Every structure is written in structure tokens, then in C-alpha cells.
Amino acid sequence: MQTETAPKAPVIQGVRYFLAHTPGLVQHGSKPSRDLILDPGLVTDLASHLRSFSEAAAYLPNRAxxxxxxxxxxxxxxxxxxxxxxxxxxxxxxxEIMPEEEFYGLLKIGDSFDLVWLDEDFIKNISATVADHPLISEDDLEKLGQGHPHSKIKEMLTESAERLPLQLGDGRIVGCVVGAHDQDATLTPDVLLENLSCKVSAAMAFRTLMSQLGTDPNDIPYVINCGEEAVGERYQRGGxxxxxxxxxxxGxxxxxGSxxxxxxxxxxxxxxMAAALVNSGVYRQVAVVAGCSLAKLGMKFRGHLNHDQPVLEDVLAATAIMIGEDDGVSPELRLDSIGRHTVGAGSSQQAIM
Known part of the structure; x- marks a missing residue:
């Protein structure tokens, strides 16, 4: 007679985070991008209120x-x-908190469809620093590539509005993002930049977590992404x-995953969901990852400018959480005490306000 094995309680085996300081991308946040079209004169004021990397790294909430x-x-x-x-x-x-130059390199490394074009001189300048990162592999460096002449990037930006400039916080243009299809609103440069940023930031948080746990990437059976960005195309916009x-x-x-x-x-x-999958025995481990929301960059920048404060929404954040079987030391996830926010309670802005 076969003896049934009691399911092991799910535990949180580890949590790690990632920040990227991206002052050059603040202009592409949802609020700044809309306001700058209506009032182009804001560009100079916004640029003068962007923080340096050392200021962002020293900011106490970021350190916490x-x-x-x-x-x-x-x-x-x-x-x-x-x-x-x-x-x-x-x-x-x-x-870690990563400087924007290296984050732009990550965007190219995570780009499988040649959507990110970087200046060849810019790549030369960042290659050594990117190569020194403990979580960047030789395969990653190969994907970084050699870049394109600055004249070609300038030509790309001037010949079509369907290209998005990539510039640093000091205003230097070091690349661009191109659209994947001129008749698909889900594959425009701004949407693709948001999606790529979400992907690579989550990947760095996940790499950090696996490295510090000593986990072999090939041993991970399932990944759940819960970042706010949805990827898709015109027939399945968030599919x-x-x-x-x-x-x-x-790797x-x-x-x-899903x-x-x-x-x-x-x-x-x-x-x-991850805890339930582990508790039921479907998977021994489940990674929960969430990348950044680029659209939230500079969300309150108007208030910062009005009070002569630096724009504080200039970082992209990501997290990775490993859920696994009870190891006797990690905090347990109590599935018998799960709460719910019901439909009847109301959760729309109108209901809350």
C-alpha cells in the first residue's frame, strides 16, 4: 500500500530587488511625455531638476x-x-542601484528583435563597465553588439516620428528605439521601451536572487511575472x-511561466498562486518576479518643479521572490489565512474616492 506524503508548507526562500537610476528616461514617463508636448518650454526646467547618480544612490528611501x-x-x-x-x-x-548608462546596455542585451539602436561610441564607453558586472555573462556581452554610427541614429530619428530617442540625463542622445510595426499600436517605440524596461529590470532582480541563493537557473520549474506592463500585439494586446x-x-x-x-x-x-503550486506539489519552487513601470517616471514632476525640488521619480524598480518547500528556516506562507478583497467591496477610483 502506497503511503501518501503530506504536502510541505510553502516558504519565502528569498527576496531581492533592483533599481536603475534613469533620469534620461523621465521625459518618457506618461505624465512628462504628455505635458512636454503641450508645453515644450518645460524641457529646460525638467532637465535642470534631474538628479545625479550619486544623489539618487544616497537618497534614503532608495537605500531602505x-x-x-x-x-x-x-x-x-x-x-x-x-x-x-x-x-x-x-x-x-x-x-543594487544601476546607473542609466549600464541600464541602456541592458535594454540592448534584452532586445531580441533589434529594436534598440545604441551609438557605437557609447557602447565602447560602457562595454568594460558592463563586462565587470558580476551578473553579466559573455553571451550578454555578445548581444550588446558593436552599435551604430551616431550619424545613422540621427538619421533614424529625423526621417520618422516612429523612433524614440534614448538620451542620458545630461541631454546626450546615445541611441533610439524603433517600432516593430507601423500599423500596430501595441508595438510603437514608447510601448516597446516600457516592455523592455520591465523585462530587463525584472531579469536583474531575478539574477540577483538566484545568485545570492546559489540557485541553478536550470532548476527553476516555473516563473510568475506580476509586473504591471502587458506585452502583446494588435490581435492580443495583453496576451x-x-x-x-x-x-x-x-538562463x-x-x-x-505565465x-x-x-x-x-x-x-x-x-x-x-505560487504558494498554492508549491503546497500542492505541482512545483517544488516558483519564482515570482515583477519589473518596473516606466510610465510612472516623473509622475509628480510638476509638483517637484513648482517647489524647486529634484525630480524624485527617476528610478525604475523591480523585485524577485522565491517560493519553495519548507526548509525549516524560512518564513512560512500561511495559506489558511488568505484574505480577499471582494468585487462587492468596490475598488475603482470612483468607489474609493
Whole structure:
């Protein structure tokens, strides 16, 4: 007679984060991109209120996010926090904050369809730094490529409005993003930039997590992506599977995966599903990943400019969480205490406000 094995309780085996400081992309956030069209004169004012990398790395909320300080330290620190010039480490216990130059390199590494064009001189300048990153492989460097002449990128930007400039915080144009189809609103340069940013930021958080846990990417059986970006094309606008794209970029060749969408609540739903998959014995481990939302860059930039403050929404964030079987030391996910926010409770802005 076969004896049934009791299911193992799901636990959180690890959590890691990733930040990228991208002042040059602030103009492509949803709010700035709309306002700059209506009032082009804002460009100069916006540019003068962008932060340097050291300022963003020293910003206490960013350090708390990455585990550099305990969140309670914020309560003890006088505001405004952006005016403090303290430590500005790139590497923190829970992840890194990456400069925008390297993040642009990541965009190219994660680009499977030649959508990101980078200046050849820019690539020469960043290649050594990118190669020194502990989570960047030789295969990644090959995908970075050699770049294109600046004259060609300039030509690409002038001959069609269907190209999006990639510029640094200091205003230098170092590349562009091209559309994948001129008759598909889901494959325009701005949407593709959002999707690529979500993919590569999640991949870096996931790589960080696996590296610090000592996990072989080939051992990951399932990945759930709960970032807010939806990928697709004109026949299935949000039907794409970003989870598998992230898994592929992380070398998880044996993994499958799917996306879960629920706005800011997505990670909660994804963690419950991951825990249930582990508890039921379907999978031994499930990774929950979430990339950035580029559209939120500069969301409150008008308020910052009005008060002569630096634009604080200049970083892209991502996270990765590993759910696995009980190992005797990790915190348990209690499936017997899961709550719900019901449809009848109402969750639209109109209902809340």
C-alpha cells in the first residue's frame, strides 16, 4: 500500500530587488511625455531638476528599499531627505542601484528583435563597465553588439516620428528605439521601451536572487511575472508572456511561466498562486518576479518643479521572490489565512474616492 506524503508548507526562500537610476528616461514617463508636448518650454526646467547618480544612490528611501538602512531610520531623519548627502553605495544587501548608462546596455542585451539602436561610441564607453558586472555573462556581452554610427541614429530619428530617442540625463542622445510595426499600436517605440524596461529590470532582480541563493537557473520549474506592463500585439494586446521572456534572459531553460495582472496588487495574487503550486506539489519552487513601470517616471514632476525640488521619480524598480518547500528556516506562507478583497467591496477610483 502506497503511503501518501503530506504536502510541505510553502516558504519565502528569498527576496531581492533592483533599481536603475534613469533620469534620461523621465521625459518618457506618461505624465512628462504628455505635458512636454503641450508645453515644450518645460524641457529646460525638467532637465535642470534631474538628479545625479550619486544623489539618487544616497537618497534614503532608495537605500531602505535595497536594505542599506532599516526603514525605521527614515522616521528619525529630518526631511527633506533629498537634501542629505550621505553614503551613496551602488551595492546594498538586497540589491543594487544601476546607473542609466549600464541600464541602456541592458535594454540592448534584452532586445531580441533589434529594436534598440545604441551609438557605437557609447557602447565602447560602457562595454568594460558592463563586462565587470558580476551578473553579466559573455553571451550578454555578445548581444550588446558593436552599435551604430551616431550619424545613422540621427538619421533614424529625423526621417520618422516612429523612433524614440534614448538620451542620458545630461541631454546626450546615445541611441533610439524603433517600432516593430507601423500599423500596430501595441508595438510603437514608447510601448516597446516600457516592455523592455520591465523585462530587463525584472531579469536583474531575478539574477540577483538566484545568485545570492546559489540557485541553478536550470532548476527553476516555473516563473510568475506580476509586473504591471502587458506585452502583446494588435490581435492580443495583453496576451504576451513576459514571465517566459524574463526566464529566458536569466538562463532558466527548463522553466515555464505565465503572467498575473492586478495593478499594484499583482504580487499578492502571484505569491498566493505560487504558494498554492508549491503546497500542492505541482512545483517544488516558483519564482515570482515583477519589473518596473516606466510610465510612472516623473509622475509628480510638476509638483517637484513648482517647489524647486529634484525630480524624485527617476528610478525604475523591480523585485524577485522565491517560493519553495519548507526548509525549516524560512518564513512560512500561511495559506489558511488568505484574505480577499471582494468585487462587492468596490475598488475603482470612483468607489474609493
Amino acid at each position: 528599499f535595497l536594505g542599506g538602512i532599516y526603514p525605521d531610520e527614515l522616521l528619525k531623519t529630518p526631511r527633506p531627505w533629498y537634501g542629505l548627502n550621505g553614503k551613496s553605495p551602488r551595492w546594498n544587501p538586497h540589491g 504576451g508572456n513576459l514571465a517566459k521572456g524574463i526566464a529566458e534572459m536569466c 532558466c531553460s527548463n522553466a515555464s 503572467d498575473v495582472k492586478a495593478f499594484c496588487c499583482g504580487p499578492v495574487h502571484a505569491m498566493v
